[in-house]
Amino acid sequence: MDFQLPDYNLRLMLPEIFLFLWALVVITFDVVTKRKSESAAGYLSLLGLLITGGILSFTGYGRGFGTMFFSDPMALFFKVIFLGSAFMAIGSSFGITKQKIVNHRGEFFGLILFSTVGMMFLASSQELLSLYIGLELTTIPLFVLAGFFKDNKLSVEAAMKYFIIGAFSSALLIYGISFLYGLSGTTDILQMKINLAITHLTFKNIGVTLLLSIILVIAGIGFKLSLPPFHQWTPDVYEGSPTPIAAFLSVGSKAAGLVAFAKIFVNGLSAFYGPEMLPNDWGKLVATLAVLAMIIGNTVAIRQTNIKRMLAYSSIAQVGYIMIGMVAMNELGLSSVAFYAFAYMFANMGAFAVVAIFEDKTGLTQISSYAGLSKSSPLLAASMAVFLLSLAGIPPLAGFMAKYYVFAAAIKTAGSSASSSWLYWLVGVGMLTAVFSLYYYANVIKEMYFSKETSPYRVKFSAPALMVVCLGLIGVFLLGLYPEPIMRFASDISASFGFIPN
Amino acid sequence: MDAPVSLVFWILSFIIIVSAFMVVSLKNIFHCALFLILCLFSVAGIYLLLNAEFLAAAQVLIYVGAVSILMIFAIMLTSQLASKRISQTNENKLVAFFVCLMFGLSTLVLIANTHVWRYSAQALPEANVLTIGKYLMTDFMLPFEVVSVLLLAAMIGAIVLARKETS
Numbered sequence: 183m184d185f186q187l188p189d190y191n192l193r194l195m196l197p198e199i200f201l202f203l204w205a206l207v208v209i210t211f212d213v214v215t216k217r218k219s220e221s222a223a224g225y226l227s228l229l230g231l232l233i234t235g236g237i238l239s240f241t242g243y244g245r246g247f248g249t250m251f252f253s254d255p256m257a258l259f260f261k262v263i264f265l266g267s268a269f270m271a272i273g274s275s276f277g278i279t280k281q282k283i284v285n286h287r288g289e290f291f292g293l294i295l296f297s298t299v300g301m302m303f304l305a306s307s308q309e310l311l312s313l314y315i316g317l318e319l320t321t322i323p324l325f326v327l328a329g330f331f332k333d334n335k336l337s338v339e340a341a342m343k344y345f346i347i348g349a350f351s352s353a354l355l356i357y358g359i360s361f362l363y364g365l366s367g368t369t370d371i372l373q374m375k376i377n378l379a380i381t382h383l384t385f386k387n388i389g390v391t392l393l394l395s396i397i398l399v400i401a402g403i404g405f406k407l408s409l410p411p412f413h414q415w416t417p418d419v420y421e422g423s424p425t426p427i428a429a430f431l432s433v434g435s436k437a438a439g440l441v442a443f444a445k446i447f448v449n450g451l452s453a454f455y456g457p458e459m460l461p462n463d464w465g466k467l468v469a470t471l472a473v474l475a476m477i478i479g480n481t482v483a484i485r486q487t488n489i490k491r492m493l494a495y496s497s498i499a500q501v502g503y504i505m506i507g508m509v510a511m512n513e514l515g516l517s518s519v520a521f522y523a524f525a526y527m528f529a530n531m532g533a534f535a536v537v538a539i540f541e542d543k544t545g546l547t548q549i550s551s552y553a554g555l556s557k558s559s560p561l562l563a564a565s566m567a568v569f570l571l572s573l574a575g576i577p578p579l580a581g582f583m584a585k586y587y588v589f590a591a592a593i594k595t596a597g598s599s600a601s602s603s604w605l606y607w608l609v610g611v612g613m614l615t616a617v618f619s620l621y622y623y624a625n626v627i628k629e630m631y632f633s634k635e636t637s638p639y640r641v642k643f644s645a646p647a648l649m650v651v652c653l654g655l656i657g658v659f660l661l662g663l664y665p666e667p668i669m670r671f672a673s674d675i676s677a678s679f680g681f682i683p684n
Numbered sequence: 685m686d687a688p689v690s691l692v693f694w695i696l697s698f699i700i701i702v703s704a705f706m707v708v709s710l711k712n713i714f715h716c717a718l719f720l721i722l723c724l725f726s727v728a729g730i731y732l733l734l735n736a737e738f739l740a741a742a743q744v745l746i747y748v749g750a751v752s753i754l755m756i757f758a759i760m761l762t763s764q765l766a767s768k769r770i771s772q773t774n775e776n777k778l779v780a781f782f783v784c785l786m787f788g789l790s791t792l793v794l795i796a797n798t799h800v801w802r803y804s805a806q807a808l809p810e811a812n813v814l815t816i817g818k819y820l821m822t823d824f825m826l827p828f829e830v831v832s833v834l835l836l837a838a839m840i841g842a843i844v845l846a847r848k849e850t851s
Contacts, residue, residue, distance in 0.1 A: 187822055202833060209840065247826040289844045296837040303830055312827040319834045326841030332849060341845075367802030381800050389798035394791060 191246030194253040197238045197261065198302050204230035205295035212288020220280050220287075224272055224646065227291040231269045231298075238262070245308075249370055252308040255674035259520050260441050264301040267434040267527050268294055273650035274535035275426035277542030282331060282424075290330060293323035294430065301438040310359045310369040313442055317355070317406070320438050321348050324431060328423035340422025347405055347415045355402025361395035362450075371450040379453045392454065392462045399446055400467065406439035409505065410474040413498050417486075420494035425541055428490060429534030432497040437523045440504060444516060448508065449679055455511055457601050465509050469608050472509070475502030476615040484622045489537055489549050492622060493530070496573060499619060500526055503588055506608055510591035512598070513681040517672035518587035524668060525580035525661045529572035532654025535647060536566040543641045554637035555630040562641050563630040565651050570623040572658045575616050580661035585616065587669070693733055699726045711769040714759055721752045738813045 192199070208230065212223045238261055245252050272294055279287045300319025307313040325348060329341025363369055365388065366377040382388045404412040420428040447464055454462045479499025486492040504526075507518040539562065540555075541547055556563040572579035589609050596605035643651065661668060703723040707716050724747040731740035809815075820828050 188825070248823055250823070250826040285847075285849055286844050289840055293837065293841060293844075296833070296840075299833065300837075307827075309827075311824065312830065315827045315830050315834060319830065319837060322834060323837050323841055326844055329845065332845070364801050365798075377802070381802075385800050388800055389794075391794045391798040394794045 188248035188250070189246065191244060191251070194241050194244050194246045194306075195251060196241060197234045198299055198306075200237055201230060201234045201295055201302070202299050204234070205292045205299065208295065209288040209292040212292075217285065217287060221276050221646075223288045223291050224276050224279060227272050227295060228269060228646070230295065231265050231272070235262070235265050238265070249372070250309055250312055251306050253306060255671070255678045256441065256444065256516070256520070257302075257305040259671060259675055260305045260437055260523070261302050263437045263523055263527050264298050264305070264434055267430055267437070267531055268298040270527075270531035270535060270650045270653060271426045271430035271434070273646040273653075274429065274531075274538045275424065276644055276646045277538060278424055278426070281542065286330070290327070293327050294427075297321075297323040297327070297430070298434065301434060301441075304438050305441045308371050308445070310362065310371065310374075310446075313371075313445060314352075314356055314359060317438065317442060318352060320435060321352070321406070324348075324427070324435060327427045328419055328431070330424055330427070334422075336422035337424070338422075340419040343415050344419045344423075351402045351405030351412070353402075354398050354405075358395045358398030358402060361391055361398065362446075365392060365395070371445055375450050375452065378451070382453065388462065390461055396451065396454070396462065396464050396467070400464070400471070403439050403443050403446075404471065407436055407443070407501050408494075408498050409471050409501055410478045410498065411471075413475070413478070416498055417491040417494040420497075421488060421490045421547075425490065425534060425538035425547075428494075429531050429538070432493070432534070433527045433530050436497070436501065437527070440508075440519060440523060443508065444519065444679075448511065448516060452511070452680075455509075465511070466604070468505055469509050469604070472502045472505035473608065473611050475499060475505065476611055480615040480618040480622075484618070484625075486622070487549055488547050489552070489626065490547050492549065492626075493533060493537070496619065496622070497530065499615065500530070500573070502615075503585060503612055506592050506612055507588040509608070510588075510595045510605065511681075512591060512595050513673070513676045514587065514591035514594055516676045516679055516681065517669060518584070518591045520672040520675050521587050521661075521665065521669055522584040524672075525572070525584040525658070528654045528657030528661065529569045529579075529581055532651060532658065533566065533569040533573065535650045535654065536562060536569065539643065539647050539651075540639070540641055544639050549626055549629060551639075552626060552629045552637070553633035554635045555639070555641075558637040558639060559641040561643070562651075565655055566630065567627045568655060568658060570626055572662070574620045574623040576620075578659075578662045580658045580665075583662055583665045585612075587665075589613070689733060693730070696726045696729045696733070699723075700730070708772060711771060713768070713770055714756070716772075717752060717755050717759060720755070721748055724748050724752065735809075736812065738816055 204227075208223050208226050211226060215222065238258065241253060241258075243253055243255070243258075272291055275290070279290060283290050297320050300316050300321075300323070302316075304313055304316030304320060307316050325341055325345040328344045329338050331337035359369075362374060365381065366374040368374050368377060378388065378392075400409075401412060403409075405415075408416040420431065423431070447468070451464060453459070455465045456463060457466075476499050479495045479497075479502060483492050483495035483499065486495060500522075504519055504522050507515050507522060509515075510518070537547065540552070544551065552563075552566075555566075568579065572581035575581040575585040589612060592605045592609045592612075595602050596609070700723055703719045703726065706719040707723060710716050710719065724743065728740040728743040728748070731737075731743060
């Protein structure tokens, strides 16, 4: 038997390898120093993420391990998002490692880094098996992180719920992937695209099993994205888990799901988009779920009294908007998705960081407890207001540009042919629900600014928390006022997926 | 398939379905675990019929040897769980049964109506263990290595969750 070893090209994998080793260093450091220092492990993890970001900027495009590891524009762009969300999550968790997590600080930060490594592998995989393993490496540390407050019933409940739902959704995903493998005979996404197209052209109809696998894969990834009807776990898990972990779940884990979705559907199944492909048309299926997400997320969020649950429903709604860009399927579509994810990272991580800072000081997560905060801690209230307005999509903040690009992508496709004019409806629902969303975001601002009483809590920033909030504010303003450079990077993604601007 | 092979197939399928039904319907959780072992063993038999001897060995080693035994240990170490009678159903059982039935039936119908599978239903070639080993060490080396990272992360997580806190 002859063996042919693939070309490793390990240079491309340096960020992942480094971050993995750094996670081990953080855990070992915490054990060796007998867990004495309150925040050294945290600063060490932040340093590791910065160095990984530095290495990432030197790794160019290319591929390693045969076709197993792709370093393409999408991988690089989303790796920045993963590193950024891990950075902001760790930066805002210094409060809880001081007060609540006394015995396992190193493991807490190490597991966040492990999860980030998983996301980075996922973003670089061009093959269903390694994509699945990357997704597992992303979620398994998160199960543990969600239940890190072992003596808190809500946290344990969150971990159990997330674990059971996560395991179930992984099973659905791998079942769907097995059908894709059976139909195409390969797990390589590019080869799968070709094989499925050949089968479709030869037999005129590939059959409804493809629909089954499409539904199963959408369900599997939909759980990670909390796309309705697979969203019920989201508010409970966000409410129970430590606030920085809820933030990491809502940004990092979701961005990982978006990458997996883009790789399987926008790339692998791009031939099965459009009404002529019925019943295997995934476009309208995903669009329906996006409409559900925008309606359910934005209406149920209005009734929430707990700010973490409100942000959970808001994140469900945001996924709906991102999915509009996903089904647009033109040269602006994927770029707008990437831009949206980037803008969403700053705003959502920032909002969660403020919630975490407030919770560390007061132990409260009720929206009513924010009453009069602008008088006692004006800086905290102002930054929270900016983050929420960005999530709502108010110009000149990042959220507005993100929504603008997503809607523009959909309108461009809708205008291109009569058969895709249904995308106008999608944009219409998006704009209408964006108006709804202003109500519950503004409700928090109303509590903070227009309440007669003065808040009894005077909240001070710790150094890392201040850094996270400042990073979020800079990102939100910069992307809102000057989005072109990021958008130029993002448009490379569409080009690498074969969407050439005409 | 020739007659003896197909006879074995039907017997194994019957055992799988009956034992799987027992797993989800019996009230004694210890008996459930035993039926689960029977079910997983029979699935290994099906793999053998398809010439997938590596898969069959892995199935017996991992599912029967490790997972099920661990489950039995967990049941026996949990006080009085082994003799307790636990109802496995709640008020949603009819809805759940209907959903599962529809999903199972539609899956079966869809698979049976598709004729464009890349691989036919023939048995695997001989010596597929060699092929699997070769792929694990060449083309699929990266996911194979990443799995070890995954196991490490899972192990650290399990230790964190299981360890008794000292304040």
